[in-house]
Amino acid sequence: MAGDTQQPGAAPRGAVTSAVETEREPLLRLDGLRTHFDTDDGVARAVDGVDYAIYPGETLGVVGESGSGKSVTALSIMRLLPVPPARFAGGRILFRGEDLLAKSDADLRKIRGNDIAMIFQEPMTALNPVFTVGNQLMETVRLHRGYDQARARAHAIDMLTKVGIPAPEKRVDEYPHQLSGGMRQRVMIAIAMSCDPALLIADEPTTALDVTIQAQILDLIRELQEQAGMSVLLITHDLGVVAETAHHVAVMYAGKVVEYASVFDLYERPRHPYTIGLFRSLPELAAPGQRLATIPGVVPSATRFPTGCRFRTRCSIATARCAEAEPPLVALNDDQVGRGHTVACHHLEEASKL
Amino acid sequence: MSETPLLEVHGLTKHFPITKGVFGRRAGEVRAVDGLDFTLGRRETLAIVGESGCGKTTAGRSLLRLIEPTAGRALYRPEAESGGAAPIDLFQLSQAELRPLRRDLQIIFQDPFASLNPRITVGNAIGEALRVHGIARGADVDDRVVALLGKVGLRPDVKNRFPHEFSGGQRQRVGIARALALAPKLIVCDEAVSALDVSIQAQVINLLKDLQTEFGLAYLFIAHDLSVVKYISDRVAVMYLGRIVELGRTADIFERPQHPYTQALLSAIPRPDPRERRERVVLTGDVPSPISPPTGCHFHTRCPVAQKGLCDVTYPAPKVAPGAVATGPDSHTAACHLVGGATA
Amino acid sequence: MTQSHSANPGTASHTLAPTSEAAPAERFYSKDYWDLVFEQLGRRKLFKVALAILTALYGVAAFAPLLVNDKPYMVESVDTTAYTSAVRTLRVTISSSNRLAKQTDEAYAASVADKPAAEPTRGGAFAVELGAARLRLATLRSALPPDKYAPLDEIEALLDQGEAKLTADGPAAVEALTTATALARQLGKDYAAWDPAQPDTAGVDLVGQREHPLWESLKSWEIFFMTLWLLTAAWPLWNRVVNGLVLRRDRERIRRARRWKLLGVLALSLVATFVWRAQLGSGRSGLDVAPHKEGLAKGTIHLVAEGRTLREAQTDPTAVGRIEWAPVRYGYAESTVVEKFRPPTWRAEGEIDPATGRLVHPKWALDAETIGDRAVGQPMVIRPGEPEANAWNRHIAGTDELGRDFFGRMIWGSRVSLSVGIVSALILTVIGVIIGSIAGFFGGWIDTLIMRMIEILQSIPSFFLILLAMAFTNPEVLPPIFAIVLVIGCIGWTGVARLVRGEFLRLREQEFVVAARALGFSNARTIFRHVLPNALSPVLVAAAFAVASGILIESAISFLGFGVQQPEASWGSLVNETRNTSYWWIQVFPGVLIFVTVTCYNLVGDAVRDALDPKMKV
DSSP states (O other): OOOOOOEEOSOOOOGGGSHHHHTSOOSEEEEEEEEEEEETTEEEEEEEEEEEEEOTTOEEEEEOOTTSSHHHHHHHHTTOSOTTTEEEEEEEEEETTEEGGGSOHHHHHHHBTTTEEEEOSOTTTSSOTTSOHHHHHHHHHHHHHOOOHHHHHHHHHHHHHHTTOSSHHHHTTSOGGGSOHHHHHHHHHHHHHTTOOSEEEEESTTTTSOHHHHHHHHHHHHHHHHHHTOEEEEEESOHHHHHHHOSEEEEEETTEEEEEEEHHHHHHSOOSHHHHHHHHTOGGGSOTTSOOOOOOSOOOOTTSOOSSSTTGGGOTTOOHHHHHSOOOOEEESOOSSSSOEEEOOSOHHHHHTO | OOSOOSEEEEEEEEEEEEEETTTTEEEEEEEEEEEEEEEEOTTOEEEEEOOTTSSHHHHHHHHTTSSOOSEEEEEEOSSOSTTSSOOEEGGGSOHHHHHHHTTTEEEEOSOTTTSSOTTSOHHHHHHHHHHHTTSOOTHHHHHHHHHHHHHTTOOGGGGGOOGGGSOHHHHHHHHHHHHHTTOOSEEEEESTTTTSOHHHHHHHHHHHHHHHHHHTOEEEEEESOHHHHHHHOSEEEEEETTEEEEEEEHHHHHHSOOSHHHHHHHHHSOOSOTTOOOEEOOOOSOOOOTTSOOSSSTTTTTOTTOOTTTTTTSOOOOEEOTTSOSSSTTOOEEOOTTSOSOBO | OOOOTTSOSOOGGGOOOSSSSOOOSSOOOOOOHHHHHHHHHHTOHHHHHHHHHHHHHHHHHHTHHHHBOSSOSEEEEEEHHHHHHHHHHHHHHHHHHHHHHHSOHHHHHHHTTTOTTSOSSHHHHHHHHHHHHHHHHHHHHHHSOGGGOHHHHHHHHHHHHHHHHTTTOHHHHHHHHHHHHHHHHHHHHHTOBOOTTSTTSOOBOOBBEEEOHHHHHOOHHHHHHHHHHHHHHTHHHHHHHIIIIISTTOHHHHHHHHHHHHHHHHHHHHHHHHHHHHHHOSSOOOOOHHHHHHHHHHTSEEEBOBTOBHHHHHHOGGGBOOEEOOSBOOOTTOOOGGGTTOOOTTSGGGOEETTTTEEOSGGGTTHHHHHOOSOOSSOOOOOTTOOOTTOTTSSTTOBOTTOOBHHHHHHHHHHHHHHHHHHHHHHHHHHHHHHHHHHHHHOHHHHHHHHHHHHHHHHSOHHHHHHHHHHHSOTTTSOHHHHHHHHHHHHTHHHHHHHHHHHHHHHHTSHHHHHHHHTTOOHHHIIIIIIHHHHSHHHHHHHHHHHHHHHHHHHHHHHTTSSSOTTSOOHHHHHTTOOOTTSHHHHHHHHHHHHHHHHHHHHHHHHHHHHSOTTTOO
16 A cells, blocks of 8 residues: 655644643642652662643653653652652642542542543553454443443444544454554554543553654654644653654653753753753764763662752752752743753853853 | 775675574575675774664674675785785684774773673773783783773863763763774774764764874764764764765765765754755665565665656666766765766 | 684674673673572561561471480480399390300200291300390490409409400310309399498499480481481571671672582581481480389489489589480370379360379369360379479470370471471472473474373372372381372372473574574483573472472371371371360470461462563563
8 A cells, every 4th residue: 555645744833832722720730749769778769759741632751761761750740659669758739629548449440541641651561452443442431421321332332433543344343463553552642532622642552652653643743643632741751753743842850850841942952961962862963973962870769869850960060059949940031932941960050052 | 196095896786584483494684784885994983873773783793704795805904005914804813813904993882881891891891902912011001091082071080980980972982092002003983983972972073073083083973963974074974774875975866865865864864954955865664684685776666756667667777866976985976866967 | 614703802892881880890700590590589578577477387397306305315324223223133144145155056946946037047146145244234235334444454354355255265265254244243242233222231332424315315317317407597697607608798799609518508517417326326225214214213223414423412512413305304205103194284275183183174174084085183293304294385286186295296307397398299290291301302202192191190080099008008018108109209299290391392482492402412412401490490499389388198097097197297187186176285386387377388489489570581
């Protein structure tokens, strides 16, 4: 089959950042969220005071290296972490103004899969191999919407069509192993979208996929978002994926958000030394033959974060002050678009010269 | 070019048999690698890129005989002078004959958590290679291990540590030190930086570049991440379903991609620039199964410009890209019927 | 390419600190696999409790002879009966040896032609007679004060002479033996013992001697396991001392010393065994328990302190000999007819009327006549050393159908039950690892063949296979207990083999194994250094569970009567002593022991499985 190619690339993202939009209340707000794990080596402070907000209809990209706590944050929002060893040590998760951490399990189940849906990195294991695709698609709507068998099935086929699966009437009765990786991720998205969620959490949705498939899936998420007007929390380590998809970006390091800005501000004027270092180490942006700039050292272990600023052990402009006090997230007033640009660094002046 | 290439590969093929039933009846074969031709110069980095299942890892391992290739020749020339000894065909040697040559041909792996034996200290892991090949004995082993660790940017006192005490990037450095221990001429980097975080990946890429300059290494750099490939390699071979569809200098491939698959692959890379607006070639469908590849050009089922009656009939021979030379390291060829130019 | 690896170590640009934080002041110690495993195990309370219980149980099994025995540890006594018999029969043995000395070989051969039990040669018969004479001399010596040794020495010398000259100079031998016979006859008259029952008669005043029958009855392999247990159980204690004083708390050295400690424990146990064998002999106690106890009871064996005389012992309390018994003073096969199926004596229902031998409790009032299990109407005999008839500790776990102390039998039975599990697990693990490694490494048709074989073996219900094998083994040739161990070991390896094969297949694809091949390592090096050590961890877990299942299988087989045979005991066979539930202690106590042991092994297995830390797994 010949390709129906040449689709538009990134959709224009001006609309959601207009002045009117900024007045709106955020859909989800993390307020100093702390998720700790009790381990044999002590308390792992995987998420340790995370603040960010997602507004209706927009995509927030959360970027960070492994161990930065970005996935744990997402699982905390869904309250999918095993307690113990996990423990909510503080903060609030405000969804439409209500604290999810204060909700009962029964109340939470009504929200999970219905108002907030999630897709995972590994499409191979995220589907149950003993049920058909249709079965798993219908389960959510029957549970949350009370659809009957026939209606649920129609809905399932409808969803498969929406996520671009060819011959959905046939695919609906197939088992996950009969689908390719890209198809499975589409099915996962279809399941997540079944109940028209207000927020879709996508945890590294394309990491396990090949680039050509990744492009398909990212386009699909973007289209669905525009159609349904939902918010997306996109967790990834790939700065390219964020650039193409997100409206706002939160950069996480060692359990904290170090920088939060609109995608344009962040990519054009990164202010935190970590963000700057991250961009410099991208081979895409380096001229061939020129050495890549690197961030020395490794991400500290969650049980032994440095005092003060957590990045100071790898930071080239760190001073004694960085070891003493933890820098708070400070709002800058130089943002071109969006709702501000906040950075957690004591030495913004010096960082701007990096 | 008076210097001979380090390695010349002709028709490298690996078919995995599919067996069925209790007695292992042969029911078909996976044509993982299906006739690769390429050369690798001294101190050169040749990247093999492609999506998962295209056969790039199998190609790398077959080349080192870690998997027995089904067919082909791999002519290896240890000496640089063109008048030197006759090339050695790696595929004709027995495993015993190959063992001394292992010193010249090394490999670094993708998964930093699986590439080191968890029961052995990193010092012993590196020292073992030195001892087995008789490169060093006694206290000399220790000195060399410390020097090698220094080369890859690790402190000497880490030699008594076990792999689980290292982060992914550090393990990858140990893996590199182990490969370097035997003073190789060629290192196959099998997705060597794919599993690493961006900042660590940059450290390791820099390290690989430094070592190449210092020791004159040749890399066969197997990767799926095109941005890394663009940065590190001299030449690129793009693989699709077991075959090379395009081969040329890195700049040629990235700036003037000829094969529709290469074009699609390049346009699919997300760019870290939110303002960039690109026309993207989005491929439909999935990679077909290598058990029964499509007739004709393997790519025609997904190709946006495929022509019926041509592309689905015969497999295209490599053609020279317009304006490029036909042979040698500067050549640029693509296996596509629709590319202008003569058959290579 | 000539490259020098000894160049300056590392450029600063990519030297990175291996630890995330500033390096600690002292030398950093890297934990290896076993450090991490032990650390994990150390955190598990249940594991420690289970291990402590198992250690205690194995201690009891190893030290069973010292805990339950009808031989005293030490006894100071004079056996007048034995003395008198020896002094009277000494002449007989010497004169019969003399008779043999006079005979020709042919004549002797003719005289024993129709006596198959007799010694076949004259020399042999002569040696037997001479040995008997010497034994009697030794008996006399032990009971006589040293100033009375003169005639004994004389006879001894003549016997030596006769023996030396028997073949070379027949007449000289005859002459010596004739003199010895005369001396012995005189000895019989002069050396009659003084008997305290007839204090007025004259006679030699015998001297008390000290004996250690229990210690002497210990066999050297028992010493091996006792030492092994002591060293192992005390490991935490001496380990601390060794680490502190010898290894100076250097963790690297401690790690290297780990295997030497293991070897040291084994070596020391072996040394103890050989020292015991050389110094004290092995199991050479000549004490015949039943006559000894009878002598003590009847008063023919008098307790006299070592070096003191029998006469002194009658008046001076300090001259009375001591006797030291094991905590439980029964042999494992020692029966008391009157006490058949007696309930535990610390319970009211265990009370007995010593005069009639009837249980007093109403529950058992009619038992003898109606059930017929218990012989009644006889007075009880309390043998020396035993607790009183109704002492709480007389039979704390009751008695069995022959009146044998059940507690003692359980202690002795623990040796079989506990070792069966370990030995069978050892056998099946070794077989399983070898076969699994072969299948996993070579693959191909060898793998196919082995796997089909395993599948066939596993499709046979193993318990019936074991029963079948037991039914066809001859207990004369192969004691049932060995048969059980062998059969469990030879049938149960399939699980371990599959496990090891799976690990091999998994590890073969691991990058560090591929790397080993890429580095040009030989197959042997790749297997033994890189694959096998990583494949054995799950085997450890399987082995722990195999011990538990081995114990259960042995119990089941013995319960069905195919296992150990009387008077040997195992916990399973003890449960089988009766199926009558009135005798609850027969089922309850061994049952609880089996349950506790198997549970402990399962806990240990679970803990070990959890301790094989996933981050260490490859």
